[in-house]
Amino acid sequence: MSAKTDYSKLRRVGLGIRRVSVTPENGNEVQPVLIALGVENRRASVARSVGSFPKCSDAARRRVLGTGALVLLSHKHDIKQFRQTCLEVGLTVSDRYAASEDLHAEKASGHLPANMSYGELLAWLRQWRR
Amino acid sequence: MEALMATVVALDASPLNLLHSLRGTIVDARIAYPDVLHVEVRDAHGDLWRLVTQDAYWSPADPARLVGRSIDQADIDRQTGELRCRLSDGTVLDVKPAAVEAKDDPPNWELISPAGLVLEFGPGMRWRIGGADDAASAQR
Numbered sequence: 001m002s003a004k005t006d007y008s009k010l011r012r013v014g015l016g017i018r019r020v021s022v023t024p025e026n027g028n029e030v031q032p033v034l035i036a037l038g039v040e041n042r043r044a045s046v047a048r049s050v051g052s053f054p055k056c057s058d059a060a061r062r063r064v065l066g067t068g069a070l071v072l073l074s075h076k077h078d079i080k081q082f083r084q085t086c087l088e089v090g091l092t093v094s095d096r097y098a099a100s101e102d103l104h105a106e107k108a109s110g111h112l113p114a115n116m117s118y119g120e121l122l123a124w125l126r127q128w129r130r
Numbered sequence: 131m132e133a134l135m136a137t138v139v140a141l142d143a144s145p146l147n148l149l150h151s152l153r154g155t156i157v158d159a160r161i162a163y164p165d166v167l168h169v170e171v172r173d174a175h176g177d178l179w180r181l182v183t184q185d186a187y188w189s190p191a192d193p194a195r196l197v198g199r200s201i202d203q204a205d206i207d208r209q210t211g212e213l214r215c216r217l218s219d220g221t222v223l224d225v226k227p228a229a230v231e232a233k234d235d236p237p238n239w240e241l242i243s244p245a246g247l248v249l250e251f252g253p254g255m256r257w258r259i260g261g262a263d264d265a266a267s268a269q270r
Contacts, residue, residue, distance in 0.1 A: 076228065078164035079184050079236045087265065093240070093248045094262045097180060103163040 081118055089125040099128050145257040148249050152179055152204040152215070152241060159193035167193060169223070171201055177244030185228045185253065186213075186238040196223060211255055213239060227252050 086096045103124065106112050116124070154173035162168045167188050169181040190196070200218035207214060215223040227238040230253045238252030242262050250258040 075165060076185055076231065076235065079166070080234065082164055083184075083236055090265060092263045092265060093242065093260070097162075097168070097182060097242065100162040100164075100166065100182075101160070101168065104161060107163065 081121060085118065085121045085125055088122060089129055091125065091129065095129070099125060102128060145249055145251075145259060146206075148243060148247060148259070149204050149206065149213075149241065151243070152181070153201055154179065155200045156196045156198065156217075159196040161193060167225075169193070169196060173244070175244075179244060180242040181215075181225075182240045182242070183225055184239055185236045187226045187228065189224045189226075190221070206251070208255075211238070211252065213251065230254060 082100070083096070086099065091099060103112070106124075107114070112124070113120070151173070152171060154171045156169055157172045157178075158168075158170040160168055162182075167181075167183040171179040171181065173179060196217070199221075201215045201223070202218055203216040205214055206212070211227045213225040215225075217223060225239050228235075235253040237250040237256075237258070240251075241249040243249070246262045248260045248262045248264075250260070
């Protein structure tokens with residue numbers, strides 16, 4: 001990954017980078033770490049594409065950036081959706097904490113699809129609550 | 131006397147007081163759904179604090195690097211809104227708020243205290259204190 005990539009653009013367009021590693025020894029450089037997304041081998045191209053992006057809607061970005069970036073873009077959406085579904089199921093904050101860990105573990109074990117719809121998430125949470 | 135006690139409790143539960151109470155050994159740190167960071171901290175009384183990132187980036191990226199270290203001090207950068215937890219080995223657990231995109235953006239992070247309080251921070255320089263056993267909120 002080029003140290004000259006302007007990552008500030010990534011942040012300006014509000015992309016859902018899953019993890020960012022800040023390395024003070026490199027001055028102000030911020031290195032996106034996309035390990036959880038499974039796109040680390042493509043991160044340079046994603047960063048370049050995103051770097052030239054104008055401010056636009058998530059849907060528009062997804063259309064242009066394609067599948068790899070689709071996952072990259074969805075973090076804020078995923079958080080909103082998870083919080084909303086927890087609210088709908090009536091979970092407490094403590095419940096949500098526990099459900100978040102259990103859902104992550106179940107996804108990691110391959111028993112659930114990588115991207116779950118609102119309905120699927122709702123169904124899983126209802127089952128979890130029981 | 132009762133009114134005085136209530137005042138003292140309320141003051142102790144101010145956001146910064148609560149945040150400054152986050153001190154102790156990181157006993158667990160892991161990724162949870164949807165790719166958020168969960169950090170569990172055991173304080174000097176043996177009680178468990180839980181820090182949960184939401185709409186935020188964090189560093190170091192690998193949660194395993196946090197386990198076994200202690201949080202010596204936790205504070206908010208008033209300019210950037212970053213949560214900075216100074217660790218016993220001299221490094222910093224840094225939680226940086228994501229860019230605000232919409233009014234219904236979720237908080238940047240939550241801190242669940244052993245007493246059952248939840249401190250939510252963000253989006254923007256906003257705090258909210260609620261109960262961990264209250265219904266979860268979708269936004270703030």
